Amino acid sequence: MSASRDGAGGWLSIDLGAIGTNYRRLREHVGPATQVGAAVKADAYGLGVSKVAPVLHRAGCRNFFVATVDEALALRTLLGPDATIFQLNGPFAGSEATLADAAITPVLNSPAQIALWRALAKRRTQRLPCALQIDSGMSRFGLNEADILALGNDFAAFDVKLVMSHLACADEPDHRQNTAQLATFRRLRPLLPHAPSSLAASSGIYLGPDFHFDLVRPGVALYGGNPTPDRANPMRGTVTLSIRMIQERRIEPGTAVGYSARFVASRHSRIATLSAGYADGLPRAAGGRAVAVHPERPDVPLPIVGRVSMDCLALDITDLGEMPVPPGTAFELIGPHRPIDAVAAGLDTISYELLTSLGHRYHRDYIESME
Ligand SMILES: *Cc1c(COP(=O)(O)O)cnc(C)c1O
DSSP states (O other): OOOOTTTOSEEEEEEHHHHHHHHHHHHHHHOTTSEEOEEOHHHHHTTOHHHHHHHHHHTTOOEEEESSHHHHHHHHHHHOSSSEEEETTOOOTTOHHHHHHTTOEEEEOSHHHHHHHHHHHHHHTSOEEEEEEBOSSSSSSSBOHHHHHHHTTOOTTEEEEEEEOOOSSTTSTTOHHHHHHHHHHHHHGGGSOOOOEEOOOHHHHTTOGGGTSSEEOOSTTTTTOOSOTTSOOOSOOOEEEEEEEEEEEEEOTTOEESGGGOEEOSSSEEEEEESOOGGGTOOGGGTTTOEEEETTEEEEEEEEESOOOSSOEEEEOGGGTTOOOOTTOEEEEEBTTBOHHHHHHHTTSOHHHHHHHOOSSSEEEEEOOOO
16 A cells, blocks of 8 residues: 555655556567567566556566566466566475466576476476576576586476576676677577577667577666666656655754764755655665755755655755745655666665665555656
8 A cells, every 4th residue: 555645755656658668669679589578576676566567568568577486476466377477586495386376487597496396397297387597607596507417408397488597797788798698698508498598688688689589578677777877768767756845944054964963064054854764765875975856946956964864864955045945845856857877876776776675655656658
């Protein structure tokens, strides 16, 4: 349940129309030979999978990626049978039967996961769907060359839907690991059963067609994050976060603000106390770095000052001059004037972490803007 608009400390607006647009843009970018799936793990990066996944399904997406068993089961209930649901982290012992009953396609990352899934297939005398993950150089998930050779060619128990791997440095186009991982993926793929292949997530898509294979798996680009950090963002923004002012303080030079007195005013200052804090996903250390804007003066950057508290933060609004700011005024922290990647960089993090940290105390508003 979303908080009420009148009562909430902050308003989170999520543009489902923009998510649909982003899906279509990625499809145009990769062309008809490559399918575009969608990563909707972690509640669709915090935006609400129950709203986001049906929008993507209506836009034509039929391949969805989640991380955990519970996410996969919830998504199956939401989407019905007409979708392939890949569960990235693969099965733990004891979860295989539940996955199979819900027709989930687990990504088998290790010889142990392969053994679990094969044992279930044998018990049920049934071929079970799966994806196979190759570790092409990230050293996180997947089978390396020795694993693959040790497995031999015994995949008869499986209906292999996808052979995949994941890039560690795709957001740095010139990083040599990108082409190294591509070469490893190409070399190891033929050692596994023939199946559609997938290597690229959001940023990998923009490394060029060599990286596209049969299916790409964007996440953050769908939600408006920039998959090409060195260039203008080709995606539409999807999130606006506005935080409301509780009260205003006028303070003298030399006056401290917030816990640990980390900020001391150097001038006569207007300090707005806003109603969201680290319990709402805004890092405690944001003070001094993050900026918000007043909706009528988006040209005036207003810094967060001092330590962010659990439920509130201080915004230095002195640069608004004598403009009246009544209680309840909502300042934009993320949105059209404050792109998510710039905000995240200012907070020493990435859009992914900022989005997935957004708390549940905001009033959520789902809109469907046109293109
Ligand atoms: C999260 C994830 C994705 C999506 O990544 P983005 O960078 O958000 O596009 C794709 N594939 C795998 C294996 C993932 O874990």
